Amino acid sequence: MGKTLAEKILSARSDEEARAGNIVVARLDLVFVQDSTGPLTLRQFNETGLNTIYNSARTVLFIDHSTPSPARELSNDHIFLRSFAEEKGAVLSDVGEGVCHQLVAESWAKPGDIIVGADSHTVTAGALGAFATGMGSTDIAIAMALGKTWLRVPETIRIIVRGRFARGVSAKDLILHLIGQIGADGATYMALEFSGETIATMPMSERLTIANMAVESGAKVGLFPSDSITEDYLRRQGRKEQYIPLSADPDASYESTIEIDAAQLEPTVAKPHTVDNIALARELAGVDIEQVFLGTCTNGRLDDIRIAASMLQGKKRHPHTRLVVAPASQKVLLAALAEGYITTLVESGATIVPPGCAACLGVHQGVLGDGESCLSTANRNFKGRMGNPEAFVYLASPATAAATAIRGKITDPREFL
Amino acid sequence: MLKGKAFKFGDDISTDHIVPGRLLHLRSNLPELAKHVLEDADSTFARRVKKGDFVVGGKNFGLGSSREHAPLVIKMAGVSAILAKSVARIFFRNAINLGLPVLICDTESINDGDELEVDLKSGKVENLTNGAELSFNPIPEIMLAILNEGGLIPYIKKYQDFVV
Ligand code: SF4
Numbered sequence: 259m260g261k262t263l264a265e266k267i268l269s270a271r272s273d274e275e276a277r278a279g280n281i282v283v284a285r286l287d288l289v290f291v292q293d294s295t296g297p298l299t300l301r302q303f304n305e306t307g308l309n310t311i312y313n314s315a316r317t318v319l320f321i322d323h324s325t326p327s328p329a330r331e332l333s334n335d336h337i338f339l340r341s342f343a344e345e346k347g348a349v350l351s352d353v354g355e356g357v358c359h360q361l362v363a364e365s366w367a368k369p370g371d372i373i374v375g376a377d378s379h380t381v382t383a384g385a386l387g388a389f390a391t392g393m394g395s396t397d398i399a400i401a402m403a404l405g406k407t408w409l410r411v412p413e414t415i416r417i418i419v420r421g422r423f424a425r426g427v428s429a430k431d432l433i434l435h436l437i438g439q440i441g442a443d444g445a446t447y448m449a450l451e452f453s454g455e456t457i458a459t460m461p462m463s464e465r466l467t468i469a470n471m472a473v474e475s476g477a478k479v480g481l482f483p484s485d486s487i488t489e490d491y492l493r494r495q496g497r498k499e500q501y502i503p504l505s506a507d508p509d510a511s512y513e514s515t516i517e518i519d520a521a522q523l524e525p526t527v528a529k530p531h532t533v534d535n536i537a538l539a540r541e542l543a544g545v546d547i548e549q550v551f552l553g554t555c556t557n558g559r560l561d562d563i564r565i566a567a568s569m570l571q572g573k574k575r576h577p578h579t580r581l582v583v584a585p586a587s588q589k590v591l592l593a594a595l596a597e598g599y600i601t602t603l604v605e606s607g608a609t610i611v612p613p614g615c616a617a618c619l620g621v622h623q624g625v626l627g628d629g630e631s632c633l634s635t636a637n638r639n640f641k642g643r644m645g646n647p648e649a650f651v652y653l654a655s656p657a658t659a660a661a662t663a664i665r666g667k668i669t670d671p672r673e674f675l
Numbered sequence: 676m677l678k679g680k681a682f683k684f685g686d687d688i689s690t691d692h693i694v695p696g697r698l699l700h701l702r703s704n705l706p707e708l709a710k711h712v713l714e715d716a717d718s719t720f721a722r723r724v725k726k727g728d729f730v731v732g733g734k735n736f737g738l739g740s741s742r743e744h745a746p747l748v749i750k751m752a753g754v755s756a757i758l759a760k761s762v763a764r765i766f767f768r769n770a771i772n773l774g775l776p777v778l779i780c781d782t783e784s785i786n787d788g789d790e791l792e793v794d795l796k797s798g799k800v801e802n803l804t805n806g807a808e809l810s811f812n813p814i815p816e817i818m819l820a821i822l823n824e825g826g827l828i829p830y831i832k833k834y835q836d837f838v839v
Contacts, residue, residue, distance in 0.1 A: 281815075281816075281817055281839050282839075283837045283839060294696075294699055294702065294742065295741060295742055295743065297702065297703050298702065298703075298743055298744065298747075302828060305828050306828055306831055306832065307832065308831075323699070324699060329700040330700075331700035331701065331703060331704065332699065332700050334703065335702070335703055338703075375741075376741055376743075377740070377741050378739065378740050378741040378765055380741075392741040392765055393741060393765060393768060393769075394741050394742070394743035394746075394765055394768060394769035394772060395741075395743040395769075396743060396769070396772040396773065396826070396827045396828060397768055397769070397772060397827065399828075400827055400831055403831075404831075404836065404837075406837070407837075408817055408837045408839060410815070442687060442735055442738060443734060443735035443738070443761055443763070446735070446761060446763065446764060447764055476735065476738065476763060476764065478764055532687055619696035619699070619740075620695065620696040620697045621696055621697065621699045621700075625697070638691075638739065640689040640691040640692070640739060641689075641691065641692065641715055642691045642692065642695040642696075642697065642715045643691050643695075643696065645695075645696065645697045646697070647695070647715045
């Protein structure tokens with residue numbers, strides 16, 4: 259019997275016949291932490307008494323969640339991360355370089371890898387055909403020390419997408435629609451595997467958006483085949499030689515199959531306070547929004563900024579609506595500057611903040627006031643997510659975000675196309 | 676045998692309810708962070724919980740971020756086990772890695788304040804308040820081995836590797 263993508267990758271990296279339901283111990287290609295989970299990971303690592311990092315050249319400490327630091331306690335955490343990296347030889351990604359998952363995609367992940375990170379959105383690298391999953395600090399501490407971890411081989415839900423997106427509709431609407439359909443726990447312990455003609459031609463930036471949000475359905479991993487788009491992306495990152503083609507066997511066995519017609523999708527929004535609380539943008543027309551946030555590991559890439567800039571060109575944000583933009587990495591920021599998108603956005607009234615997580619997790623750079631609503635391109639809208647349990651977070655695409663910034667109310671972006 | 680009072684929560688209690696991002700600056704000050712445990716779900720919980728009590732959730736308990744601080748502060752509050760209809764994947768691993776049992780069972784019949792008795796060996800929960808008896812799903816073997824050593828750090832100290 260054939261194998262799913264998850265079974266293939268886990269078999270290759272464990273030298274075992276990895277079948278859904280089995281437990282395997284797999285060799286790891288990349289282990290990473292970020293500054294909110296990292297300090298606990300390093301303390302746990304020190305607890306083990308094992309002392310040396312198994313593969314320090316592929317162990318990365320990212321400082322991205324609170325950059326530059328807004329508080330002395332966090333500055334001290336950053337000092338701890340830097341000195342650990344120095345002492346043990348791990349790779350450090352410091353203030354301003356960007357969000358860990360974006361940097362993993364740009365510089366580290368390759369097809370067939372097994373990647374574990376102390377951050378739930380580690381799944382993002384599934385877009386490149388890597389089995390990438392998030393874990394907690396203790397698991398990552400042990401992964402750093404041993405270079406391996408135990409994994410239960412997940413059952414797989416196959417998502418087949420056909421048809422072309424209508425104008426104003428993109429990958430974000432697709433993944434929000436899917437999560438609305440299967441629920442925030444619809445894929446718990448399972449893999450999502452994406453295929454179909456829409457996926458075959460989907461650019462990497464959109465694949466990353468979809469893989470990123472796989473975890474919002476409870477999934478362990480959101481996998482894409484490795485194909486010519488993957489090859490092209492790796493080539494543009496200067497890593498052409500790391501390409502290998504990878505796809506599921508035609509006779510693989512799936513837990514279930516969901517088919518989606520992309521042409522039927524409309525701009526979609528997740529309402530407070532759960533990601534599966536889905537509505538169409540046009541159904542929410544008129545909801546007042548005090549802040550629009552464009553950025554994050556979900557939608558802070560160049561394509562996202564380009565879409566927003568093209569819609570805001572020559573227009574102003576609504577006077578009652580702040581527009582905060584955080585490019586996902588330094589590379590994205592530089593490209594957006596070179597293309598003139600940043601100028602367009604600033605002229606429209608946007609505030610540009612440095613590459614990093616920024617307002618996403620409610621620490622700084624856009625914390626909401628009591629009763630305020632934010633429309634964000636991020637992946638989570640839980641109560642308290644943006645720093646205030648008395649505030650409301652709506653999730654949507656960059657196009658919906660730009661339209662909403664102009665009107666000051668949730669707006670279907672098709673009104674501007 | 677574990678015995679204590681049930682603190683009942685609803686469905687979809689996320690890691691943001693348990694330790695919100697706005698308290699990020701306290702993550703290296705665990706005693707201070709622990710004072711806020713589950714604050715955004717029940718602001719009185721930290722004050723009322725006693726050693727040995729249970730956190731009882733609905734479906735998808737612990738969804739959201741990978742922050743291990745979430746099960747950690749629940750453990751620091753003295754909670755002896757978490758019971759829920761279903762649990763998010765990362766939270767499940769994290770709790771077990773810290774030596775905090777997570778028991779998947781139908782928590783519908785448990786009410787806030789009920790006295791519970793949990794037998795980890797037999798997999799039974801007895802509700803001393805209403806007399807109901809529940810059984811929970813067996814914990815996967817590797818996780819049980821980790822739990823039995825008191826968590827992943829003591830497990831690795833003992834075996835130096837994963838023994839599966
Ligand atoms: S951008 Fe948001 S979701 Fe992504 S890693 Fe940062 S905090 Fe997490």
